[in-house]
Amino acid sequence: MKSKVVYVCSECGYESAKWIGKCPGCGGWNTFAEDVVVTSKSSKKVAQSFSVPVKLSTVDTTKDPRIVCGIGELDRVLGGGIVRGSLVLVGGEPGIGKSTILLQLIKSLEQNTSFFYVSGEESEKQLKMRADRLGIRQDFYVLTETDINAAIKHAETITPDILIIDSIQTMYNPDIASAPGTVSQVRDVTLSLMKLAKERSISVFVVGHVTKDGALAGPKVLEHMVDCVLYFEGERHQSHRILRAVKNRFGSTNEIGVFEMTGEGLREVKNPSSMMLEGRPEQTSGSTVICTLEGTRPLLAEVQSLVAPTTFPAPRRMTTGADYNRVNLLIAVLEKRVGLNLSNQDIYVNIVGGMRIDEPAADLGIICAVASAFKNKDIAPDIALIGEVGLTGELRAVNQIDKRLNEMKKLGFSKCIIPESNKRGLAPPKDLTIYYAKNVGSALQLLF
Structure with a gap:
């Protein structure tokens, strides 16, 4: 046995004999970490395979390949249940609820499904205390x-x-002379788990930590190797959590599940729109309601904006839950196409409730929130806004407008402003007044 030192990119897995500032593979800076590779003296090895080639027509698909969790929000994110033999990575910040949701999965399926819980961070006593708190029947194996x-x-x-x-x-292979969590260890451990999952048809859930930047710790190859990547979002100081599918080979990557953290664990939120709008202030400038689409689920969210004069030459722009560059673009549209002088104003935009919205259909709501805060004029609490804004100030059509309008009607909204290009073939719900606007200027005229 002999060892050698190599440098591996933590983003893409590119290997180099010496340290490099910029990775030639992915272009990342300062991503190379030292790694020790142990090689055997005998170079000739017989390749071993745990499977044999089969014709695709002979594969039996009559048996149900999924295990229904019994947790509706988790089933939604996974695409209808747990696929047998799949490898699922669950990531999130410390204390966000990763271990809790997996223990509650055991609680939901403990009578019909066998579990094996391997912990590298907690002892058996700590796991038992957590299971007692969640009310889980403890007839599964732990290690x-x-x-x-x-x-x-x-x-x-x-x-x-x-x-x-x-x-x-925390997992490591003692045959590899490097610390747990390094590129080589994570890659080898994941390969071993993948082999176990595919060979024995065991569904494997792997908990992953995140870095201070919010990205999953370890090499990017980890996300490429697994079948599904679930990511917990939300502020640790708030009660609700959002479970998002970042990658899913067996379902949509746009679905989200909404939970609320309680003393007894995570509780499903059947109607997340009402939760997002809870406590919304009335008769206050800078507040609007938008309807975004997460997969097949429409969600209503509140957008708040604060506009205040500044004495500094460079005004401050800050966003929470919305894309910073997109908000700056919308501010430029307000200045150029509407004529609002925002060059000497500090502007803050916040999506209430810890949500992160990247959909262009939220553009009109963000623009109207900024304009409302700048003019110090409040927007009627029973009106919602939908529309993508172009660089010329026009409102462009959004998809699945019927589903969005039905969600608004269900939550008691009586008015809505949408792009005029969505008018064709639209059958709006009863008791919901629709206003059509061609551009940002006409939408602001309808509001103020």
Whole structure:
């Protein structure tokens, strides 16, 4: 056995014999980390495979390939349930609820499904205390181990339906001379878990940590290797959490699940729109309501804006939950196409409730919130806004307008401003007055 030192990019896995400032593979800066690779003296090895080639027509698909979780929001994000033999990565900030949602999955399926929980961070006593708090019947196997070879050996003996690894950064292969969490360790551990999942048809859930920038810790190859990447969003100091599918080979990547953190664990939120609008102030300038589409689910959210004069030559712009560059573009449209002088104003935009919205259909709501705060004129509380704004100030059509309008009607809104290009073939709900606008200027005239 001999070892050598290589430098591996934590973003794309590119290897180099020496440290490089900029990665030639992905273009990232300061992403190379030192890694030790152990090689065997015997170079000739016989390739071993755990599967044989088969004709696709002979594959049996009559059996249900999914396990329905019983947690509606989790089933929605996964695309209808857990696919047998899949490898799922669950990421999020510390304390956001990653381990809690997996323990509640055990609670939901404990009577019909066998589980094996491998923890590299908590002891058996700590897991039992958490299970007691969540009211989980404790007839599943647990193991506190960081050696992935030992964990896989026990999993092959127990053969559970679902294996949970908490977390991937604590697991290591003793045959590799590098610390847990490094590129080579994470890659090798993930490959071992993938082999176990595909060979034994065991669904594997892997918990992953995030960096201070909010990205999943470890190499990007980890996200490429797994079948599904679920990411928990939300402020730790707020009660609700959003579970988003960043990658899903077996379903849509646009679906989200909404939960509320309580003393008994995570509780499903059946109507997240009402939760997002709870406590909305009335007769206050700078507040609008928009309707965004997350997968197949329409969600209403409140956009707040604060515009204040500044004495500094460069005004400040700050956004929370909205794309910073997009908001700056919309501010430029207000200045050029509407004639509002915002060059000497500090502007702050916030999506209330910790939501992050990237859909262009929120443009009109953001623009009207900024204009309302600048003019210090409030917008009627029963009116909602939908529309994408172009650089010339025109309002462009948005998709699935019927579904958005029905959601507004269900939550008691009586008026809505939408692009005129959405008028063709539209059948608006009863008791919902629709106003059509061609551009930003005509929309602001309808509001003020």
